[in-house]
Amino acid sequence: MSSLISGKDADIVEAPAVPTFREATKLWAKIGLLSFGGPAGQIALMHKELVEDRRWIGEQRFLHALNYCMLLPGPEAQQLAIYIGWLLHRTIGGLVAGVLFVVPGALVMLTLSILYALYGDVPLVTALFFGVKAAVLAVVVEAVIRIGRRALKNRLMVVIALCAFLGIYVLAIPFPLIVLMAGFAGWVGNRVAPALFSGGAHGNNDAPNIRGAVDLMFERGELAHTRPTRWHAPRTIAIWLPIWLGPVLLLWAFTGTSSVWTQIGGFFSLMAVVTFGGAYAVLAYVAQAAVQSFGWLAPGEMVDGLGLAETTPGPLILVLQFVGFIAAFRHAGSLDALLGGSLGALLTLWVTFTPCFFWIFLGAPYIEALRGNKALSAALGAITAAVVGVIMNLALWFALHVVFREVRMTGLGMNVPVLSSIDWRAALLSVAAMVAILKLKTGVLPTLAGCALAGVLLLAAGG
Template identity: 30%
Template sequence: MGHLLEIGKLFGKLGLVAFGGPAAHIGMMEEEVVNKRKWMDRQHFLDMVGATNLIPGPNSTEMAMHCGYHRGGVAGLFVAGISFIVPATILTVILAVFYTEYGKVPAIEPFFYGIQAAVLCVILSAVFKLGNKAIQENHHMVLAFFVILFSVFGLSEVIAILSAGGIGLLFSFMSQRNSSKEGRKLLPLLIPAAAGSGVTAITSVGLFWTFLKVGAILFGSGYVLIAYLDAELVERLGWLTKPELLDAVAMGQFTPGPVLSTASFIGYYLHGYKGALMATAGIFLPSFLFVWLLNPLIPKLRSSKMASAFLDAVNVGAVGVMIAVLLQFGRDIFTDWRTAVIAAFTGILYFRFNLKNPILIVLVGAVSGYGLHLLTT
């Protein structure tokens, strides 16, 4: 019980102060569990960081679960994960209440008008970071190009990403004909592809299954969530508009902890408190299950060249669909010169003057949107 209380306190604290995205979250965890508390050595911590890339889900949340599992077993896994997720969820729902009540009021709307343009800058920065890491070979560049092309012309983002993984797997197989036995190790990773929804109306159960499917196939970064949500909630189901989705992403930037708390915002916006609970449970449940069930297989998966090829290609595909979604969002958001000015201004601050804090970028966008509204009315 003492270990569980220790785990809960640590990851509850990190859930309240862990701003800055997955890399910053993982850095904070390393400082706490390796340097301060000596729960494990640095090499084991790095092994777990590598392992999170082999299963779907948000890396920093799964790292919290891995650390909790290491310290307190299965119970520690659930305590760490819940403690890390809950603070961000509560804060995001509070923002969702504010947005639902005031987001459409004329005096407030110009703030969100500027926020939407600024969020494009945040997504673009994520694309650059992930692209530099994911695209390492010439065939990766070609694969990314075709993923972007087919995604722009309507191919499902989920199918595009998993198809990219399959092509990467085939490429590796052709390069290593003697590796056929290793393909069996990928079965746990391919299971989520069979998940489906078929939801046609906004219900609590529909929200749960929609976000469960997304959580089960979310390879890459938390920002890939934007592409999946666009495909499901905007294009297929019509529950949100693209500007509303960008507002939800922006609100997720204001809270600490995992970026997937955006699901809580959307759940509340669509179906109140029950919707927030169901969407949050759906998006995070697969991470708990994958960390719990696949943890014993991690050493074997990490040593598999076929598994590595599949996941490398999946990450390339994720970058490709993010670029496609960015282009589509830009088409819908850049409706006049003001949004273009705000996007350019926040982009200069981010890339030229190294203002890398997403929260500050979103705040600058909000203030700029309101300022331009005053100047032009």
Template identity: 40%
Template sequence: MHIIKSKADQPNFAEAIRFWFLLGWISFGGTTGHVTIMHDFLVEKKKWVSNGKFFSALNACMILPGPEAHQLAIYLGWKLHGIRGGIISGIFFILPSILIILSLSIIYALYGNTPLLISVFDGLKPAVLAIIIYATWKVSQKSLISFLHYFVAFSSFICSYFLQIPTPWIIFGVIFISIVIRITAPQFILIKKGIHTMDSREDRYYVNMHQAPNKTSLKIISKQLIVFIILWFIPFLSITFLLVDTLFWQKLSLLFTQSAFLTIGGSYTVIPYVANLVTNKLAWLSKSQMIDGFALAETTPGPLVIVLSYVGFMAGLNHFNGSLLMGTIGLLTASYFTFLPNFIMIFMGAPLIEKSQKNPTIQALLSLITAAVVGVIVNLAFYLGEGILFSGKMISSVNFNPIAFGWVLFSLLLLFKYKLNMISLILISLGFGVLRYLLMF
């Protein structure tokens, strides 16, 4: 007699490792690209994760601070093969990006002021601005679903761009306001109904919507917290007391740890927050160097937040008078303290979020946070636009760069009308930069 299994077998661990390793090298295109690749392989091809569970996991990661694509990889690796699966998937997702951005940062430090690379960046940066604008439009289409959401997005932009209010405070304000509105006037918050319903045969998938949330308790959370503190504190002490200039390394470590925990909404919220601090308050980088970092980050696989690794490199390089060694240590430090919190937030926070995901207050909160993220992305576009369209100088017709503006419009045309993927746009823009160099010399 043929027996139908009520649940699929656990996927092969070695095959999962191969996928996570490959993902780290091919995950171009930002969060949308990362999510698409993971969905195609894990849901459509292998049927390891059900469609409903995949998007439920994505929503859970959006509630947590930090880059949701990296957290989603950790989450799915964890659901498939436990803690070891989450650690491996999370490391492999970012390791190629770190290695590539380190190589590009060294090249930039050595040859960034040469005419060829200057011209290449002049071709690449307008395309990056177009990609940010395109991302804003894509996010706003799904998240701005009522007048209140538009108001939150607009207010978030005003607060971040004109009032210079740090992103964490904006997000905290939105959280407070959304809870108040949900309690006092819930009719003003429209909760978008989920479009990713359960598959009629969820049990075909190893990870599915029928599974109970992973077990958690105060004891488990306490153990995980202790492990995280050890993993954070030992490198912090080693870096700050074994290297010269203790104060600099303390500030660097604390800045990236703080940004990881306080920026809900992914890469587009953490980047403006860090960019403002390192260029204006701490003066570790010039605004031009920061914008060049965006261009470098767009050419690598992995999350856009990898630009923070570049920030660590340039901070160490500039602070220690052009030392590539200190720049490399700065990059590794920034990477470690940026991505380490993602693991603990998934292992500790995801089980709690799984239990409360259907709570209407949580859904309302997520809805307005996403709207606020749109405003922060617009702030990022303005930040980049000032440096790209006006060559980092005061906004005026005299400083306006018509070639850069024209390439932004051309890039937007390719993205919106012809649906060109981002990697192709980056390659075309690199070619445009090389062509400009050849025509000038």
């Protein structure tokens, strides 16, 4: 049954009934199965289902929650689902929303990883992934443009993005430091020149006044769990840190420091803390470590993994599951390779996604208390602009390894292509994929399928 509540910009606004836990569970399962297209597509899907169609959450609360999730390390789309599930049905609602957002894609990704490990060196499979890589490059470029349009509202935001790109590509500044610098710039800028920083974080100030069931619950005093208490932080830390890190410590104790299990658990737990800016920002750092530091994968295989992740529902960061599977598959020791790879994938999933629940359950009550804080919005806007620069770096990294057969490192630590090693077939496919996605507005899955088929034909024609 709907209720009537007063609206700020209208005399009376009809608010929908608060969804039952069963209704919410069915919707989270639907979102988990249909969440293709990367973070932007997933966020757009949630906005349509939760704000526009059902009005379970209002526009302002949705964007406020999204801003916080963009600030966190890890996959922002899954964290947004956890946040809204928590708003609607407390901790159990957040758990169900977060788990259902990941599980369908994780099962598909595990299947694809097994097929890749067993048949990846088959010429046909190699040709298919040759085409997929070109499509992935187009997807990443499209992400730069899409997120850039949303985040770079003025020239100052463009400057922040360029500084972030140069900082990570030329100066090799760690991404967490870039995030801190951008956030500090936004906070200071809000005091010095607020007009340049206002509305930078996803356009909060221009959002329509769509109200939802959560607003009705708030007015009725039914959202007591969103108000932080004295014991909230210590209790959350005491519960979730052992859940997250307990398995990693046990593996370290039983298998030793040098085992692949300890390396996977430790490395991806670290990623959960330091990789800000969502999936695309994570990938550049993980690719460098997995390829150069640990030797788990070759550069091209990291792009293959992203191509697999693009074909599955759920967070793009599921590519980390692929990395964990391949690492354990190739270093399973006395275990069967497939069993070892599957356990590596499960461990990667655990240490990658468990922290998402920790960040939301720990910080969401305090973020709810800061709704309307202009300094926080300005800091978030500057951070989002910096993330655009980091994604530009990722796009360049992919382009170098897809279009050129050889890449060398300069004395400054920058990767540059060996121009004579250009692969005209990869370049042609990449251009075609960009035209399909950017100009013709072809979806990700049709573009991936078309490029995979084209890759087979091109390699067959070239012998």
